[in-house]
Amino acid sequence: MARLMDERIWTAGLVVIGDEILSGRTQDRNVAQLATWLNAQGIRLGEVRVVADRQEAIVEAVDALRTRYDYCFTTGGIGPTHDDISVDAIAVALGVDVVIHPEARAILESYYASRGGLTDMRLRMARVPRGAELISNRMSGAPGIRIGNVFMLAGVPHIAAGMLDALTGQLEGGKPLLARTIGCWVAESEIAELLATVERSREGVTIGSYPFFREGRTGANFVIRSTSQQDIDACVGELTAGLEAQGREVTDGGI
C-alpha cells in the first residue's frame, strides 16, 4: 500500500544538556516524555543528542539538529547557576545577542516578590537570545524560550512537562504515528522471517520486535506502527494469522 507522496512527515530533534545525565547521576526522563508528547502532535522524534554543559558541545548539537529537523528541542541549562549556559550557547549557535526579555523580567519580579525579591542571579533567568518568545511555565517562575524552530525547556521533568502543556496544539504537525501491539510467548528468533515478510508487504508500516524473559519463559511484543490505522489493522491480521498457523496464541495489546 503506497504512501501518498504528498504526506508530509514532521520531525524533531532533541538536545539533552547536562553533565548529570552523562555522569549517570540522573536518569533521564525527558526523552520518553518529549517523544510521547511529539507523537500526539503528529511530529516524530528523529534523533537525540546528550551533551555536556560545554558551550561548543551545545552549539554543535543544536546547529546539527535545528537544520536537519523541523523542530529542535533542548532540555536543561536554563536555571540561574553558573552551569546553566544554554541561553548563551544557543545565542552563539544562532548568531544573535543575549538580551533581557521584558516580559520574562516582569514574570520573575512578580514570582520572587514574596520570595526575597529579584536578585541579579535570578534575573539571569530572564536572559534570552534576541528575538525569542517565551514559553509559559506554570510550575515555577522561569519561562521556557522559543526562538525560530528551537524550543528550550527546563531540565526538571515536571517543569518541562508544564512547558509542553503550554505548547500543546501550537506546533504544526502531520498525521500522528499510530501503533498497535500484539504479544506472543515465542523466541523472536523463531518468527523473525514471518515478521520480515509481513513488514515488507506493506509500505509505510514498521514492525518493532521487543523480546523479554518473564516467569521463566521467552516472549516478545511486536509493535506495528503507521499513520494509517487501516494498514496497521491489516498488518496485525496477517501477523496474527501467521503466528496462529504455527499453533501460537496471540495476545492483543501485548503481554
Added chain:
Amino acid sequence: MARLMDERIWTAGLVVIGDEILSGRTQDRNVAQLATWLNAQGIRLGEVRVVADRQEAIVEAVDALRTRYDYCFTTGGIGPTHDDISVDAIAVALGVDVVIHPEARAILESYYASRGGLTDMRLRMARVPRGAELISNRMSGAPGIRIGNVFMLAGVPHIAAGMLDALTGQLEGGKPLLARTIGCWVAESEIAELLATVERSREGVTIGSYPFFREGRTGANFVIRSTSQQDIDACVGELTAGLEAQGREVTDGGI
C-alpha cells in the same frame, strides 16, 4: 590548583540504536548504566546519540563518535529480527564485510541445542563485522561484539549489564572522576554567585547544582567532581563555610 598537564583523560561516546526509545515506548536505561560503569573504569562519557533503526543514521553517529572519543559503545539492534541492523551498519561505517564468527556460531549452536536448534534466523546473531572479537554474554546466547574501539552491546539492559561485566577491567582508563554531594534547603538562585566563585577558584573541579522542590520547600544538591579527592574536599569545605556564613545548614551526602 593546576591539573597535571600529562593527566590523560579517557573518553567514550554512546550510540543508542532503537526506534523504541525515539517513539517513547521504552524508557532508556543504558545511558545511566553505561555512564556509571565507565566512571568506575576511569572513562568519561562525553556524548550520547539516540538514533533510529536506519543504516545511514547508525553509520553517521558511530563514525562521529568512534573518531572523537577513545571508545564508542552502541546498544541495541544485535538480535535476530529484521529491525536488527547494527552489525551491517557498523560494517559499513568501518568499511569491512560481514562474516559469520566461528566462535559465535559454536556458542549459538550449543545454546540452541536444547531450544529447537540453530535456525538461519538465529545464525544471524553470529554475524559480525570482519575482524571483530566477541564480548561474552552469560545472560543469553548471542555475544556482544568488539571491533577496534567500537563495542556493540545488547539493547536489553540486563543483557548489556552482563556484557559490561565481561569487559570490566579490560579497557584502559585514567583516574576515575570522584564526586561528593552536599545539600541545602536553599533556592539555587540565592547562592548562584557563591557556587560560581568557589568553582572558579579550583581548576579541574566542577560543581553541578540540582534544584528540587520537596515537602513544600525549595532545596538543592551540589555535586562536586574532580579526579582529586583532596580538591573535592577543599571545595566542599569552602562551599560549606560560605553557606554556613549565610546561616544555612548543610547536609553532607545531599538531601
